[in-house]
Amino acid sequence: MTLTETSPKKTLTEARSKRFLDGFTDFIRRMEKEGKAGSYVERFKKVVLSWTAYNNLQVKLKVNVKGSSDTPTIANERIPGKDELSRILRMASPGRRVSVAMIAFSGLRPESLRDYLGTDGIRLEDLIEARCPQEASSSRRPPPSCS
Numbered sequence: 001m002t003l004t005e006t007s008p009k010k011t012l013t014e015a016r017s018k019r020f021l022d023g024f025t026d027f028i029r030r031m032e033k034e035g036k037a038g039s040y041v042e043r044f045k046k047v048v049l050s051w052t053a054y055n056n057l058q059v060k061l062k063v064n065v066k067g068s069s070d071t072p073t074i075a076n077e078r079i080p081g082k083d084e085l086s087r088i089l090r091m092a093s094p095g096r097r098v099s100v101a102m103i104a105f106s107g108l109r110p111e112s113l114r115d116y117l118g119t120d121g122i123r124l125e126d127l128i129e130a131r132c133p134q135e136a137s138s139s140r141r142p143p144p145s146c147s
Helices: 008-014 018-033 038-054 082-091 094-106
Strands: none
Touching: 008 018, 008 038, 018 038, 082 094
8 A cells, every 4th residue: 555545534444553664664764765844744644643642542653754854945134234135125016015014123924915916915004013104195095094
């Protein structure tokens, strides 16, 4: 039996068998040989443990995943310096400038700004402390917190 050719129900019936545990170990080793990140491979182990625990089965998967705490996709990322941030802010449109400033200066996460459709997220009226100067004018209707 291979892990990818089973169903969730079958996983529960076979989870404690030596065959399942050996198959799971083989699956993990195959993923590692394919060059998958350890943090990616570790998720499979967490999913199986979570599924079995949810169904009141205590299963011990005694397989160590190499590099389970590594994050290779962000290993070479770095925070932009002052000059780079200044250049980003100057080149951005006014709406994007606000987004960049919120992320850079307040620690807000990008997913807090909008959902994947760009229709929902944090709004100026959500920021109780935000104040708009009286002389600020725009062709758009000001948000409720500025009126």
